[in-house]
Amino acid sequence: MIPAAFDYTVAESAEHAIQLLGEYGDESKLLAGGHSLIPMMKYRLATPTQLIDVGRLDDLAYINRSNGHIAIGAMTKHAQLETSDVLAADCPMLQHVASLVGDPAVRHRGTLGGTLAHSDPASDLPAAVLALGGTIVAQGPNGQREIAASEFFTGYFESVLADDEMIVEVKIPAGTAGWNYQKFNRRAQDWAIVGVAVADGGKGISLVNMGSTPVRATAAEEALAGGASIADAAALAADGTEPPADLNADAEYRSHLARVLTQRALEAANG
Template identity: 45%
Template sequence: MIPASFDYVRPASLAEAVQVLTQGGEEAKVLSGGQSLLPLLRLRLAYPSLLVDVGRLGELHGIRDEGGHLHIGATTTHDEVVRSPLVNAECPLLALATATVADPAVRHRGTLGGSLAHADPAGDLPAVAVALDMEFVIYSTSGERVVAARDFFLDYLETALGPGEILTGIRVPKLGPGWGYHYEKFHRTAQAWATVGVAAAVRVSGANGGTRRIEEARVALTNMGPTPIRATAVESAIQGTDLPDPHGPPGTDPVREAAARADENTSPPSDLHAAPDYRRHLAQVLTHRALLTAATTP
């Protein structure tokens, strides 16, 4: 379909971008890579009167080390995140999850900030942001403010971004040594949205011999509600438990028992792809896989 008519502006600076966006009011939208917004325009599910294109603003692009965290500019593409030595060294979970987004063509055009600001609960990256306690840097004519990931996603396709505000960057904390990571998802085809996804980060002790124990875990779920969900029940249940010996005699599996609580406090949607009960089952199975893989991945 053909989108409804709109005005288009490509500002030369961030200051100009927020000024134009503020003047446009609630009917103005920010355009970056366009991989989320353009399909909505073509289907006429969005009717902005103004598009403010920030895709070529250098101040919103790039990855840098800022000590305790990485700062990733909002217009940094998915492909750049996947290939970044800094991201792979300091936050492998983000690189792993980003590599599963859609297909190479989308990853070369789509941006990290655009995906997070779009806030689709079936998107892969919001759950990673919540699991890792990322922070979102937001700019407007009033200045800069920082919002924690847990407070950024408010509802389906709704975020803490207000009129005239632009997401300029994402702060990704460094968890340090001893952590393993994994992103596990179920989807119908390689390009499809996740039916359910699980982002897991696990800190294990005893990796060099002796009993291996999960000292801490962070787990967040994709497409189990209108926003990404932190699986706190799983985190509490698995903390301090010993990993089962894969070569030992059969017995209780604390990882599986913890993963069985993955669907607590969730509200999975019902659509053409899956019923809520099926998604609850998937959440438990995928959480078990994600935890075990993360616990055995350095």
């Protein structure tokens, strides 16, 4: 399993990367940690002819407090999230979720920006950012724009990110109130069969691997906001979702898991 041949350029800055994206067009791909892209290239499911390495942009690897939110550089690695004092104090859920991604070696390479751009509905961190009400800062030829996580994901491995844009920062509202993350899988290193992220006591509930994108459990959130019990709200967790079927689960079982895990997450978050 060997990638098809490609050319490789190191981006000197975000601006440089965007310029290169413009030059090379849609046959080019940004390379961050590479832990989603390189396996796909080895299986030749992805065959970009030009890789633009943004993984060396150390000035995009940071976790800072800033006006009530936390600003995280796109090239911040999962391992940095996992060990961040800032997150431990101001957003422990993101820290915890980062510690559950893949395995330690994967977390040493994978980046938050790369994970979000990859938009895998089975990934942990996109759902966490969604539940936390995060904002994604994308930079393109015409400058930066901010995209709410709820507007970002559009389909399997698809987002609103334009071909010549890259994620440069993720903003997460600071908050330590009532959070929990439930990840159900068969092996520790695997993707979630279903995952549930609960933020702010249940104001944000998002689901992993329950559709073509990370999705908010809107019905459950609304029920809870309307005063429903945790059990009643959790019973609505899968409403409106279109869960996929694979070797581990069909839609019915996934929906069941979403309800069970949502109840557990809400109970833990409010316990």
